[in-house]
Amino acid sequence: MAEGREYRMEELADKAGITVRTLRFYRERGLLPPPRREGRIAWYDDHHLARLRTVSALLERGHTLNGIADLATVFESGRDAAELLGLRPGGPTEEVPVRLTPEELADRFAGEATPENLATALELGYLAPDGDEIVHISRRLLDVSTALVREGVPLSAVLEAARRVRVHADALAELFTEVLGAHAPEAGAAGRLRPLAKSVVEAELSMALDRRLRPDGPA
Template sequence: MADYRIDDLARAAGTTVRNVRVYQDRDLLPPPRKEGRTAIYSDAHLTRLKLIIGMLDRGYAFAQIKEMIGAWESGRSLGDVLGLEEAVAERSWAQEAPRSIAADELEQHFGDQMTSKLSERAIELGFIERRGRGLVAPLPGLYDAAVELVGMGIPLEDVLDIAESMQAKVDHLGEELANLISEHVLTRAETADEATPFYGEVIDRLRPAVFKALNAAATRSADHYIPAVIGARMAELMSTGHQRTEAGD
């Protein structure tokens, strides 16, 4: 499981450090562990934080959220306190652990294309992420794909453009899938005790199904479009070569 400083936690949840502290002060978020003078948060904290934000977005007041969380925690052992949250957090959809990015690595891979403007955009899109004083690739496969495409000659700005467009389309599909899961699957658990193991099972079954579906769709699209553009370029080169031969004759 990942460790987060408070600014990393806030960024991962899409909120602010100030809000994280407010939720802690109101006893909605469990206290972090301490490493010296540094507060360290876990994936379970991130899951709880996203839960709080979601409930606030749905119109619940702090008091109502605290009451519901308190009822959920009441009478449970420490191992059960985060119950469902840990069941979800431990089943990360990420297939790779975040990877540290050395200070000179961005320059090595992207050269002067990685301007401060594109660096901030890469952070917004999740290619890289600030962790304390360093940088990490939260999804190494995404970072490596960008390195490969830029290495082939595609400008970094164009790579980020297509990544943003692709993410927006995938987010839309993800939202539609989440709505279907909420309507047809999650309602089968009628109590919190039932929900903890059942929702964990749902994630375990969904993860390979979603990856297979996305991979199949991407493969079918690539098989159609990539050979088509390569074939068109080959035809163009052959035509040009033929014209040069005729001119030479």
């Protein structure tokens, strides 16, 4: 699409593959942001076209118009991607953000991409809107969440577990940084902390799972 392209209502409807009547209905339902007005003429742009194509794709995936409107409201009220990705300015990280279209997100969590679950993901800082796309803060967490949902774990349960894990992860990070600050404050030690801390946590978690999963382990 040409940058900065604008369309009249009839042209926008034609490009989106819908009728003008349907476009008006979507606008009345709040599925489209207001157009730019020039006198009595309403001008729409590529953002409106992308939104219409997203609405059509989500409808094909079984979402209702009310559900799509709720999803749009949730994302428009969340922090934007620049804020989310700016939470670690210049800091070390191993996490790789992922960009998704709303349709791709719906496909990953078929039937689970509800306004309630997405609001929770926004609150936890996992997701943020960026124009017509959605940014997930971590490819690893996205892949694990997808795998758990495909195993039959409700996304709401995955997000609640993530909330609880974060509390313990923050406590562990605080513990390791305190130990480092007290006993190895020299320059460069911080860079060596991450793999050592991860090894300790992974080994302890592995042993804890062994204890839980063995036949005579805790119920």
